[in-house]
Amino acid sequence: MVTSTPPPQQPSSPKLPPERLHQWTTHGFSVGLARRWIGKGFRIAAADQWRNHGVYAPEEAVAWQEAGISPYEVADLLQAGMTPKDIVHWRELGYSPPEALARHIKGEKPQPRIWWKELFSRHEAAPSQLPPAAAASMQVLLQAGVPAAAARMFIDTGWQGVDAVPWAKASINPTQAAVYRELGIQPGEATRLAKAGYDALSILRTWWDGGIPRTEVAAWLGAGFTPAEAAQARTTGTSVEQAAVLRALGGVGKLGGKNRRGTNVSDNPNKPKS
Template sequence: MTTAYADEPSPEPLHEWRRRGFTIAEARRWIDDGFSIGNAERWRGSGVYTAADARSWRTAGATPYTVDLWLRAGMTPRDAVRWREMGYSPEEAADRHLAGERPHPRGLLWRLLHRGEPPGGAFADEERSHSMRELLRAGIPAGRARAYVEAGWTGAAGVEWAERDIEAGQAQVFEALGLSAREAGRVLASGQDAISLMTEFWRAGVPIDEVADWRAAGFTGEEAARLRAEGTGVEQAKVLRALTDGDEP
């Protein structure tokens, strides 16, 4: 039985299929599934070599022009359908599949933030997919890259932090305090994390917007507070910070 599709022309005669490199059996299968020679050739040129597979991919929403993204990620048509049903864009589904994830529902927070948006159509999805690709392209391991994307890092902004193996949440705090990835690495190497750093300076009474300059210059919260009380301003700490910034991590 031949399946007819409104957007497909009538299949060409069998001899034309044979002339284009198809066997009679192959031609009949493509024809039965409603494919023209041109469309069958496009599917085969995209890496989908049988009518059954092309039919499955078509059902999953792919075309000969878009299926390559999913094929390169090692996905099956069933995978594509499941990711789409969970609300993921094709790009994000491919990124997550490559990272070893299995299709899973969006978290409650994501659903609350994106309620009313069509599944897979949120701009955030496009941005997250782009960010994931940037991190993977930079050689960041998939698990770490995924953590950065989930934490809200966009584009290539998280690459330097991820390269230093700084946990994504800590990286956000360090960045909010005004430290660079290299400076944050030094803080962590000293045995202090982002939260304890922020708490130390807060308890010492040092303004939050001065933390990065004092800490990067090598001062503790207590030392910074004492120097401030003695009249030493943050400008001097900035000078020391600039000199320190040229040192190796």
């Protein structure tokens, strides 16, 4: 009996190192971003693949790679608001990425697979693609560095990409952001208000109950007035334009500090009662 010896294994091709920095900048990367991709071991072509499919940070690309996802699989997962941790969690429970995506879109939470239930139950396919306008908005948010899950929250509540970016980057809940925007309050102001314990809906209620027109709330509030003070000022001839000037100068008092009467924020009726 003649035994054949297996052919010697060919050594795998060594992984090519990243290109030099000047090649990245010539390709259109900023120096800082190029250094980050280089630091994670990516070559330009690989970075382009990730960026073309919605992953713009090398750290995120590494996380997706570690979750077993390629650039060609990631777009649908991003549009659904999923993260690498989500994929890992679903996979640990026995679900492939496509199965995890379908269940995530349906609103299901990760739970162990029950094989007999899988065998006898019927599953309707869930659409993995967003409508074109929503997909474009999602792309804008992702490109701005907004995490996929947060971006999807804004898309699902009807925000457009460009409009949503400053609010998403300020970590304002999309529903709260919509109220703040209607009141004319900017994302930076909303962040300070949130840190001081304010709530958009409470602000809306107290100022409207105080008889202040919606279009004037941001100016009076930003200038450090309470609803009662603003109402009194309006009756004594102080205009909203004057309040707007104070707002532009940073207000009479600091948000979260003291207002124009020297009282603490805890005394301010804008703040919801605990």
